[in-house]
Amino acid sequence: MxxxxxxxxxxxxxxxxxxxxxxxxxxxxxxxxxxxxxxxxxxxxxxxxxxxxxxxxxxxxxxxxxxxxxxxxxxxxxxxxxxxxxxxxxxxxxxxxxxxxxxxxxxxxxxxxxxxxxxxxxxxxxxxxxxxxxxxTSRPKHLLVYINPYGGKQQGKRIYEQKVAPLFILASISTDVIVTEHANHARDHLRTEAELKQYDGVVCVGGDGMFSEMVHGLVSRTQRDNGVDQNSPEEKLVPCTLRIGIIPAGSTDCICYATVGINDPVTSALHIIVGDAQPMDVCSVHHNNTFLRYSVSLLGYGFYGDVLADSERKRWMGPARYDFSGFKTFLTHHYYEGTVSFLPATDILGTPRDKTRCRAGCFICQHNGQLYSEDAPEICETDPDVSDSEYKGGWQVIRGKFLAINAASMSCACPRSPKGLSPAAHLADGTTDLILVRKCSRFNFLRHLLRHTSKYDQFDMTFVEVHRVRRFRFTPRYCQSDSELDLRENGKRLFSQICRDHPACSCSPAYSSWNCDGEILPHAAIEVGVHCQLIKLFARGIEEQPVFEDLPNPCAI
Ligand SMILES: CCCCCCCCCCCCC/C=C/[C@@H](O)[C@H](CO)NC(=O)CCCCCCCCCCCCCCC
Ligand SMILES: Nc1ncnc2c1ncn2[C@@H]1O[C@H](COP(=O)(O)OP(=O)(O)OP(=O)(O)O)[C@@H](O)[C@H]1O
Ligand SMILES: [Ca+2]
Missing domain, CATH: 2.30.29.30 (Pleckstrin-homology domain (PH domain)/Phosphotyrosine-binding domain (PTB))
Structure with missing residues (x-):
């Protein structure tokens, strides 16, 4: 040095x-x-x-x-x-x-x-x-804090008051604190009311759901202020300038875990105080040219959609609801038919199965981030529907029966799976890893799931494939019209009743739901595009080697 x-x-x-x-x-x-x-x-x-x-x-x-x-x-x-x-x-x-x-x-x-x-x-x-x-100059002086008192184990307020507020006071950071009163309170306040000019950042105390509220509030506000139409799937979006901090107090906390390396409130507070900045990709999800939602971690159809749909009815169980519903969904073993079309990310560094990991100062994110930044010139992307060959203008089309279709825009590492759904995925490279798990036996699916918790490669299985993509579309085999959606809900209820009454029945329902960062989407047919580095977090990515000991020679640092 x-x-x-x-x-x-x-x-x-x-x-x-x-x-x-x-x-x-x-x-x-x-x-x-x-x-x-x-x-x-x-x-x-x-x-x-x-x-x-x-x-x-x-x-x-x-x-x-x-x-x-x-x-x-x-x-x-x-x-x-x-x-x-x-x-x-x-x-x-x-x-x-x-x-x-x-x-x-x-x-x-x-x-x-x-x-x-x-x-x-x-x-x-x-x-x-x-x-x-x-x-x-990168340190925040004034922050807007939203606390979800009901997230995770309902400890959000206590965690903030006892662990975080004293550190903010120590660092002379002033705060305006809002304890949310209902779902989407933080999102709507950010989108319409909050006087954002006076703040150096916004902080949420809660889980991935609260973070998602912050993203929706900030991204929508930024697009509205800049006259950008969110309903157009091809539209470039304007990046948000305010950074978002997460004080983890949720059930999965995967955004915090994958950007900091641990879900620990004090650690996150300290990353906010020192003014860290970590850019992150955001996926936009559309249905028929109508904006549905943004996603930063997991978009999952089939297994993770079904787990979420079941677990929402068991919120009272707290974080354990996911294990309960996970076990139940594993036993039901439903597969879903449909067509996945995707535009592979070309000219980039890194593949979903390499050994590189997204770490603090990630070179791959810097390199690919320049290629795919929202300001970069448009790369001509032919529409997959204009020709009917299996390989169209860069787009690839796969039809099949799937147990799960997962798009991981980042590793999705969390305490349940410390390496995550896609261990080599990057936080800010402008791509998402599209994981297709085809119909297979329960035993093989269990092997695949178990590998998320061990050092073995969950993609090294004949029924699993993974692609690093810029955009993708999914169409269920039996296409629904919007008016069929209500019928679908009723039909699903009827269907699951029949299956409950006849446990030997091995047939699968026509539709699953998309799990979009822990929220159920109202449509199965969706179109997804990645917006490179659209938001910034108060984090620095996972540090390579934590230093535990005193430094022997300060001059050598
Ligand atoms: C046998 C053990 C296998 C363990 C496999 C663990 C894989 C876990 C991968 C977790 C990926 C989380 C991705 C993050 C998604 C978040 O945006 C979202 C909002 O917070 N969380 C969830 O949807 C919450 C999703 C939670 C999913 C939990 C799934 C649990 C599966 C349990 C299967 C048990 C089978 C046992 C058979 C004997
Ligand atoms: N005051 C409130 N009352 C009810 N729901 C709320 C309130 N504030 C926020 N919410 C909603 O609660 C949901 C869950 O919150 P949060 O993400 O904090 O915890 P979680 O679901 O336990 O964690 P995770 O998302 O990590 O699984 C969010 O989708 C949010 O919209
Ligand atoms: Ca990414």
């Missing part, structure tokens, strides 16, 4: 030991000064332990506070007993709060208190660190 000029360097006391403390534009470091000498088996050693050098990136300092040594309190009100020796000899002190990496991608807030001989020096340190923090 290029050597940065020092802004400050002093000898300060930390836990009754003297440290050389140094600050440049990038790093704050402190290294113990070997003072005492120790005789060990006749040999004199400096009392300098390995691990007494520390470094913290300025971009990961959360706050600096003066410590009131005389009163023994910090100015955040927490009491702290001052060590006798330091309060006498080094009567001035300041505390730096910073991000420390813990196990499995968790971040924690750590404090270090330095004691100074003189008040002026103490003030100089505080002032200089504050100036450094003020220069970090």
């Amino acid at each position: 290029e050597k940065q000029p020092r802004l400050l360097a002093s000898q300060l006391l930390l836990k009754n030991s003297l440290f050389e403390v140094s600050l440049n534009r990038v790093l704050l470091t402190w290294t113990e000064i070997p003072t005492k000498k120790k005789r060990v088996s006749g040999v004199i050693h400096h009392a300098f332990k390995v691990g007494t050098s520390h470094g913290v990136s300025v971009s990961e300092i959360l706050a600096v506070k003066e410590l009131d040594v005389d009163s023994g309190t910090k100015d955040d009100g927490r009491w702290q007993k001052m060590p006798q020796k330091s309060s006498e000899a080094y009567p001035y002190a300041f505390t730096v709060s910073y991000v420390e990496r813990a196990w499995q991608h968790r971040w924690r807030c750590s404090d270090v208190t330095f004691h100074c001989l003189e008040g002026a020096l103490c003030q100089q340190w505080i002032q200089t660190i504050r100036e450094q923090l003020a220069a970090l």
Whole structure:
């Protein structure tokens, strides 16, 4: 790393030991000064332990506070007993709060208190660190927070008040907090009422459903403000400028898990405070030139659609509803007939079955993101319906009987499946991985499902194929007209009743439903397009190697 000029360097006391403390534009470091000498088996050693050098990136300092040594309190009100020796000899002190990496991608807030001989020096340190923090323009100062009190285990309010709000206060972030009163409250407020100009970001406390509300509110608002018609499937959309933060408090939390590496409220709050930014693809879903919904994680027909439809009736069970309905849907083993047409992503780096993983600073997302950005010139894409060969102007057409049709715009990693539905999918590459699971035996489908929880490749099975695509369409075999939709609902009820009455019946219903990020879509025939990097999150992607130990040599960082 290029050597940065020092802004400050002093000898300060930390836990009754003297440290050389140094600050440049990038790093704050402190290294113990070997003072005492120790005789060990006749040999004199400096009392300098390995691990007494520390470094913290300025971009990961959360706050600096003066410590009131005389009163023994910090100015955040927490009491702290001052060590006798330091309060006498080094009567001035300041505390730096910073991000420390813990196990499995968790971040924690750590404090270090330095004691100074003189008040002026103490003030100089505080002032200089504050100036450094003020220069970090990507950090949010004012946030709009929506809390879903009923998401996941209904802990959203408690999680925010106890774990997140104190950190925002520490980092001098002001907030306007709205506790939602009904579904779509946050979406509608964002879309029509919220005065977004005054905020540096919006935050949701909840699960993937709440995140989806934020996406719908922000994306729709941005298109409306820019005169873009969401109903046209081919239309380029205008990217949103405000970043979205997620404090996980839901049942699946897959967006949080796949963008941060863990569903942990404190970790997410710290990513918001340091002002991280992670772009993300958004799929638009249309039916007959009418906009239906946006999707950022999973669009699933067949298995995941059926799991969701069943689980919605069991919300009272909390997160366990998915396991219950998953087991039930697995036993019913329904397949669905239809035609999938898709436009493969060409000229891109990466394939759905390679070993690369989307990680912080992902090169593939940067490369493919340029190719497919919403500003990039249009690539001529022939419509799949204009010719009837199986390979039309780049489009490919597959007809068949499917247990599941899944489009994963990102890995969909979550606590249930830490590698996700499509482990090599990318957050911001402008593509979605289209996974087709054809009709197979229950045993084989179970093998496929189980592989989501092990190191084995879930795509390495004869009945599974996966394509990285820009757009796709699905048409069920027995096409429904809109007026048939009501009939369909009634028919489905009748059908499932017949099947319940005759458990030996092995036939399948004509239609499943699409699970669109945890919401049921009202149509089976849909058209989907990926909008590259349409939104940004307060996240940085999963970090490659978390650092657990103190850095032995700050100069080598
Ligand atoms: C045998 C164990 C197999 C485990 C296989 C686990 C695969 C799990 C893959 C999860 C992918 C989640 C994708 C994220 C989707 C979110 O946008 C959405 C909204 O939050 N969540 C769901 O739809 C929630 C979807 C939740 C789906 C849960 C499926 C559970 C399947 C259980 C099958 C049991 C068979 C047991 C036979 C003995
Ligand atoms: N005050 C509220 N009352 C009822 N429903 C709400 C309220 N606020 C939000 N919702 C709705 O609750 C649904 C579920 O919320 P959320 O995503 O927070 O939790 P979840 O479903 O448990 O988690 P996941 O989406 O991760 O499975 C969302 O679709 C949201 O629209
Ligand atoms: Ca993607």
